[in-house]
Amino acid sequence: xxxxxxxxxxxxxxxxxxxxxxxxxxxxxxxxxxxxxxxxxxxxxxxxxxxxxxxxxxxxxxxxxxxxxxxxxxxxxxxxxxxxxxxxxxxxxxxxxxxxxxxxxxxxxxxxxxxxxxxxxxxxxxxxxxxxxxxxxxxxxxxxxxxxxxxxxxxxxxxxxxxxxxxxxxxxxxxxxxxxxxxxxxxxxxxxxxxxxxxxxxxxxxxxxxxxxxxxxxxxxxxxxxxxxxxxxxxxxxxxxxxxxxxxxxxxxxxxxxxxxxxxxxxxxxxxxxxxxxxxxxxxxxxxxxxxxxxxxxxxxxxxxxxxxxxxxxxxxxxxxxxxxxxxxxxxxxxxxxxxxxxxxxxxxxxxxxxxxxxxxxxxxxxxxxxxxxxxxxxxxxxxxxxxxxxxxxxxxxxxxxxxxxxxxxxxxxxxxxxxxxx
Numbered sequence: 369x370x371x372x373x374x375x376x377x378x379x380x381x382x383x384x385x386x387x388x389x390x391x392x393x394x395x396x397x398x399x400x401x402x403x404x405x406x407x408x409x410x411x412x413x414x415x416x417x418x419x420x421x422x423x424x425x426x427x428x429x430x431x432x433x434x435x436x437x438x439x440x441x442x443x444x445x446x447x448x449x450x451x452x453x454x455x456x457x458x459x460x461x462x463x464x465x466x467x468x469x470x471x472x473x474x475x476x477x478x479x480x481x482x483x484x485x486x487x488x489x490x491x492x493x494x495x496x497x498x499x500x501x502x503x504x505x506x507x508x509x510x511x512x513x514x515x516x517x518x519x520x521x522x523x524x525x526x527x528x529x530x531x532x533x534x535x536x537x538x539x540x541x542x543x544x545x546x547x548x549x550x551x552x553x554x555x556x557x558x559x560x561x562x563x564x565x566x567x568x569x570x571x572x573x574x575x576x577x578x579x580x581x582x583x584x585x586x587x588x589x590x591x592x593x594x595x596x597x598x599x600x601x602x603x604x605x606x607x608x609x610x611x612x613x614x615x616x617x618x619x620x621x622x623x624x625x626x627x628x629x630x631x632x633x634x635x636x637x638x639x640x641x642x643x644x645x646x647x648x649x650x651x652x653x654x655x656x657x658x659x660x661x662x663x664x665x666x667x668x669x670x671x672x673x674x675x676x677x678x679x680x681x682x683x684x685x686x687x688x689x690x691x692x693x694x695x696x697x698x699x700x701x702x703x704x705x706x707x708x709x710x711x712x713x714x715x716x717x718x719x720x721x722x723x724x725x726x727x728x729x730x731x732x733x734x735x736x737x738x739x740x741x742x743x744x745x746x747x748x749x750x751x752x753x754x755x756x757x758x759x760x761x762x763x764x765x766x767x768x769x770x771x772x773x774x775x776x777x778x779x780x781x782x783x784x785x786x787x788x789x790x791x
Contacts, residue, residue: 372423375552377504379419381410381496389492389499391691391703393663405489413493418468420552421501423509424543426460429574438462438572441542445531448524448572455521457574461509462543463523465501466553467494467567494567502569509573521574526561529738529749533561533762539570559724560731561762635699635781639747641774651771652779664694665702666780670772671709677758682717684757685709686732688772698742699780706732706769720760732759737769743780746773 386406387396398406429452430437436449438460451457471494478487502523509520527533537557544551556564563570641648657669670688675681687710691703708715715721720728738745749770756764 370425371546371548372421372508373547373549373552374421377419377421377501379413379417379497379500381493381500385499386410386493386496388702389496390489391667393661393665401485405485406493408486409489409493412474412490413467413471413497416470416474417494417497418470418553419466419497419501420468421463421465421505422543422547422551423461423463423505424546426462426546427458429457429460431457439542439546441538443531443535443538445524445526445528445535447528447530448574451521451524452574455519455574455576456578457521457576459518459575461520461573461575462539462546463502463505463569463571463573464540464543464551464555465498465505465569465571466555466563466565467497467501468553469565471497471567472565498567498569502571505571506573513575518575518577521576523571523573525569525571527735529741532752536561536563536570539572543570558727558730560727562727562731562734566730566734634695635744635777636747637781639777639781641747641778643771643774645778648775648778649782651775652782656775656779658776658779664696666692666694666699668692668776670775672706672768672772674757674768676714676717677719677756677760681757682714683712684714684718684759685712686715686759686768688769690772690776692743692776698744700742701736701738701740701773704736704739704769706735706765715759718758718760720758728760731762732765735762735765735769737766738773743773743777746770746777 384395387393387398390402390406392398426438428439431449431453435442435444436452437443452460471490475487475490475494478484478490506520506523513520524531526536526539540555540557540563554565555568558564651670655671655673659667661667668688668690670690672684672686672688674684676684686706686708688706689704690701693700693702715729716725718728737751738749751766751770752763756767759765759768
């Protein structure tokens, strides 16, 4: 395999994955209006969507103390570097996938027509399509790698933790330079680092001949992030499956299925935060609302208030929504979003909004630090941070997300699990 291009791949988004992105439990059965909206979004996409994928095998990667060199480009993701280094990876596969611009355009039309529910379900389905395309690309790679005596590592992308989204443009340039023909659909990187169409993803899959290391080190195993249930090369259960297990170092995948899941560390009520405890206590009481569903998942709503850095300090009010998995799973971050509070227009006075309104608001909404990781990781999270009032720079947005997640951690650690309410 040197290069693969699919201009019209088959897209069969699994209901459980769509449910997860919508915020429902995986085994939930949609009913009533929710069912109608989900089916309408799916049907519209099947008729109008134009998904595509592209992948290219790279046999020239070098890993140094600080950077990863792929052909003639260098990248500085410490997470990707450590993954490749620990697995003794020697090759990589670059993948680009997109749900196409049509879904984004239709969603925008629905929003302008004041149909927020239809907009939301179609937006989420577009995200599910991208996840499915990457999942299937990984499954095909596993098929090819198995026959070559190799194993595929988990994919990683700019914008994920410990890989600055600013390197997205270099990764796309690398893909485009090596492609033997034009990509099946439009794809560009905005100044913010976000992709257009936004329902797109660039990813790097590492390859290694040291397959025994993959069997023993579950953090190097892509199977835990792959929802392709029919895969014959699965080495470990799907991480988001209710039957999650953590493999012991000497265990085979078959043996591990019968092992009990390793316990997660509880939230520490004496945890050390980067924010003053008095401030966290006040924010938890005045700005945070927690609700727990019947399945143990928790919905958090944080009301952020601040001011712009210019224009006479205009008031900024944003809503942060975070969905956490149950306590027994370590409160994994399942969904997160930041949007302006209803009826507020202070964000329109931010400097960058005047020049790039769409790019800025997309970057704010889609930034998801620590996504998929347990809430405890906020205590050891290292990141670039700036306390500027505006949202124009990634570092200032990251700073605010750190405040929000630490407040949620503080509230749960100090107050315990909230009582169940109807949501």
